[in-house]
Amino acid sequence: MSDRTVRLQSSPVKATKPPPNTRREMTSTHLPKGSLVPNPEFCQIFLNNHDDLEALSADAELLALALAFRDSTKTDYAMVEQLLNHMCRKIHGNYVFFLSIAPLTMLVIVENICPKVEPLAFRTNSRYTPAYHPNGIETGRPDLICALASIIAMLDLDSRKRMPWHLVLSAIEEKQASDSRAGAGQCGAYLACGNQSRPDLVGMYGLSVSPLGYQIQYSCSAGLTTSEEFDWGDVIGLLRPSKDPSITLASTDNIFRPPTWNIDVGNKIYNNCRVTFVGQPWTRMTWVVKSRGDEPKSPIMIKDTYRDARTRFKEGEMYEILHREGTVPGFAAVEREYEVEYAPGCPITVSINDCTRIKTRLIMQTCGRPLTKCKNIVDFFKGMYDILEAHRFMFSERKLLHRDISHGNIVVDAQDATGIVPFTGEKRPVYINEVLTGKARADPMARLIDMDNCANLDKSRVMAKGEDTDDKPLRYCTGTPKFISRSVTLGEILKNSEFVGMPALRPEIVEKYLQVYHDDTSEMRKFSDDDTTTHGGHLSKKLQKAYKDNNALRSAHYEHQPRHDAESVYWCIVVFVLLAKPLNNDEDNNIKGLCDIWSNIAEHEVGKIQDSRMSLLQMNYWPLCLHEDLSFIGPLMEDLSEQVGPEWALLTPAPKPLHLHEAMQRLILNHVHHWECQNLNVELDTVTPRSYPREERKQMAPGKHYPIHGQVLSGRKRANSTEREESGAKRQHRINTKALKGSTSSASVLPSLSLFPTRSDEKIPCSLELSSAMFDDSDVLEVNASARVLENSCNIDRRQPTVSELQRYADPKDLDPSWKEDTGISESLVISPKPTIRKRASNLSTANPKLPVIPEYAPGANHAKY
Numbered sequence: 001m002s003d004r005t006v007r008l009q010s011s012p013v014k015a016t017k018p019p020p021n022t023r024r025e026m027t028s029t030h031l032p033k034g035s036l037v038p039n040p041e042f043c044q045i046f047l048n049n050h051d052d053l054e055a056l057s058a059d060a061e062l063l064a065l066a067l068a069f070r071d072s073t074k075t076d077y078a079m080v081e082q083l084l085n086h087m088c089r090k091i092h093g094n095y096v097f098f099l100s101i102a103p104l105t106m107l108v109i110v111e112n113i114c115p116k117v118e119p120l121a122f123r124t125n126s127r128y129t130p131a132y133h134p135n136g137i138e139t140g141r142p143d144l145i146c147a148l149a150s151i152i153a154m155l156d157l158d159s160r161k162r163m164p165w166h167l168v169l170s171a172i173e174e175k176q177a178s179d180s181r182a183g184a185g186q187c188g189a190y191l192a193c194g195n196q197s198r199p200d201l202v203g204m205y206g207l208s209v210s211p212l213g214y215q216i217q218y219s220c221s222a223g224l225t226t227s228e229e230f231d232w233g234d235v236i237g238l239l240r241p242s243k244d245p246s247i248t249l250a251s252t253d254n255i256f257r258p259p260t261w262n263i264d265v266g267n268k269i270y271n272n273c274r275v276t277f278v279g280q281p282w283t284r285m286t287w288v289v290k291s292r293g294d295e296p297k298s299p300i301m302i303k304d305t306y307r308d309a310r311t312r313f314k315e316g317e318m319y320e321i322l323h324r325e326g327t328v329p330g331f332a333a334v335e336r337e338y339e340v341e342y343a344p345g346c347p348i349t350v351s352i353n354d355c356t357r358i359k360t361r362l363i364m365q366t367c368g369r370p371l372t373k374c375k376n377i378v379d380f381f382k383g384m385y386d387i388l389e390a391h392r393f394m395f396s397e398r399k400l401l402h403r404d405i406s407h408g409n410i411v412v413d414a415q416d417a418t419g420i421v422p423f424t425g426e427k428r429p430v431y432i433n434e435v436l437t438g439k440a441r442a443d444p445m446a447r448l449i450d451m452d453n454c455a456n457l458d459k460s461r462v463m464a465k466g467e468d469t470d471d472k473p474l475r476y477c478t479g480t481p482k483f484i485s486r487s488v489t490l491g492e493i494l495k496n497s498e499f500v501g502m503p504a505l506r507p508e509i510v511e512k513y514l515q516v517y518h519d520d521t522s523e524m525r526k527f528s529d530d531d532t533t534t535h536g537g538h539l540s541k542k543l544q545k546a547y548k549d550n551n552a553l554r555s556a557h558y559e560h561q562p563r564h565d566a567e568s569v570y571w572c573i574v575v576f577v578l579l580a581k582p583l584n585n586d587e588d589n590n591i592k593g594l595c596d597i598w599s600n601i602a603e604h605e606v607g608k609i610q611d612s613r614m615s616l617l618q619m620n621y622w623p624l625c626l627h628e629d630l631s632f633i634g635p636l637m638e639d640l641s642e643q644v645g646p647e648w649a650l651l652t653p654a655p656k657p658l659h660l661h662e663a664m665q666r667l668i669l670n671h672v673h674h675w676e677c678q679n680l681n682v683e684l685d686t687v688t689p690r691s692y693p694r695e696e697r698k699q700m701a702p703g704k705h706y707p708i709h710g711q712v713l714s715g716r717k718r719a720n721s722t723e724r725e726e727s728g729a730k731r732q733h734r735i736n737t738k739a740l741k742g743s744t745s746s747a748s749v750l751p752s753l754s755l756f757p758t759r760s761d762e763k764i765p766c767s768l769e770l771s772s773a774m775f776d777d778s779d780v781l782e783v784n785a786s787a788r789v790l791e792n793s794c795n796i797d798r799r800q801p802t803v804s805e806l807q808r809y810a811d812p813k814d815l816d817p818s819w820k821e822d823t824g825i826s827e828s829l830v831i832s833p834k835p836t837i838r839k840r841a842s843n844l845s846t847a848n849p850k851l852p853v854i855p856e857y858a859p860g861a862n863h864a865k866y
Contacts, residue, residue: 169204316334386431
């Protein structure tokens, strides 16, 4: 029976659900399992011992403050702030500030425990959400935050009083005695946001306090761990988040604006790098930036990953194999990969429980635009042909299997840096434009990136020391759920047995096809079925009978095959064409067809008994689900579905490994050739996709702008946040005023539901997981700007609001066509052609021996202690 547990050489499946959009979501559903269980060894593993701790704990004033908080009966942020800042003064010494035209400076008057470190300070923050989370999360308010004392002082000069996430060093959550158990979970969610926003910190500490006691937490890519609850009379330890010395915050005139980062890669420092992607906390937490160097035509993307020490295949090694004869067209160009060190010979390593992660950096010399930026439907299908061709090259020439083809791992309009090593091999991939036009060495229309889950199938390679030769990585589930193949999702052989033959090429392009692929070794370019075969085989009644009621046998015989990656390309096509919308054409008479089938994709989860996407493969009404202008691609979708649907493992003899690639490429080539001959093409809207009314998840409070990882969600305006901050008298006055108008509730004074749809009626665009794709800066701006065009979410049968209603109920900013939110988006991307009610969009085993935990790092770094 197939072993589905995580073993040393496995690669995990990506998260099935969209990432958490709010702090509350993360607290309730996304905290690592067991992370809130008290760890009795926390102090010995995660805290530093210091000779002066005994003197600190004996400080009379400190003890008095602690006991006073213990005896308190209500929430008192000021008391906690006073307690923690008193500790800081004892540790760092008393300090004074000098404000002048020059940047704020600080003098340490008294040197005590930690004289070489810039002092820290704590500040009450319960009314403000920290700003500039890289994924756009705009909810959650840590009760107190910790930052450098100089920054805390500068915060008083900022009119908004909002501390950016990239300046936060720690988060503190205060609870009353009655709900003290909820504090650790809430604090853990804040630490996750801190991990994502502080690439220069390896981990972050947090504190949950109540009159009953306090708990210390540590969060990093390896997970989250929580201490036992300490009494306020106990010694208060020193906390120190370790830093990555190679990453520093870029200098700026305004530290409270979105951050850019300086990255030292050893032989060069890339300045002012802009974040384009950040992964989820407590995983490998991929972090991708684009360099803003002096050479704009030489793009550099830097990808940092906390790689699991148990991972069998390293991404950099896969690229080395792939590009051993120079940079292969169709993939990202790579300079090098290395382990990030905090000192010579000492890689940055984090360990929690049985998980150990090593920080790894990949420097790429390619950037591109997301697949959703394809400008027309013909170019899209050309790109899909080329992705299949690139994958064929990986498998046939390099014995590599990608195992994670998805929208996020495909880019278009890619650019390479100058000076990359050209491909010198004899068997260069041949892409579709070379077949159609005869132009030699034509560039690919799309590129396949991200080798995180790639597997090396070369049995002749030298095995690494300690590598388990009996492990079979092709039997593990890995990939992105929306695009993962059905067999990989279930981890077993399927039962589908409705086979179709290998499609034939159009007579007018057969000769071109055979000519450009004359040296192909897959034995598939010239293949054709006879009258009795399908893809060269026959249905085996013996296998069909053996598999029918034997799940264990189907699971035992399953392993990841090249055809499963080809099926992932099919699901990429399905998602794209269903949401594709022609440019300048918002009228959509087939929206009902989309609504009927979209939930089958959106609700697909890995681990369920049945794959909800199965029904799409038997669908024979594709033109009714696509936009009317794209109905001509319906026959191609039906043909592709027929090829992808069957379980080809039921044939005897088994088809060649690349048979499904061949079938899909022939179908695409036939139709693209026909469309070009007929001048049949449709320009696409690359900003706003078709919308669908069903939500993929419960919506929470909204964020301010589009998240950079591509998760698109919507939510209500934060009207209640105003009510929470009002005084009692002011709130009562507002309620009385509404009552005079004939209403006693804030809800009843709103227009009828025929004008303002409820949250369940809102239409939101597709939620696509974009991994570390190398996007241009302009793409990020376009994605952010897309939130502005999600205004048309009311059903078409609802009446439009009158001008007087808009003026009465809408935000004045929404009625001003010249208004533009200060997000760095160019004016040309701000769309407000008519008065609309603004809707905001948001996103939000067997273990190796533990590697050594990072010791104290170089003096002069910004340590966080309390």
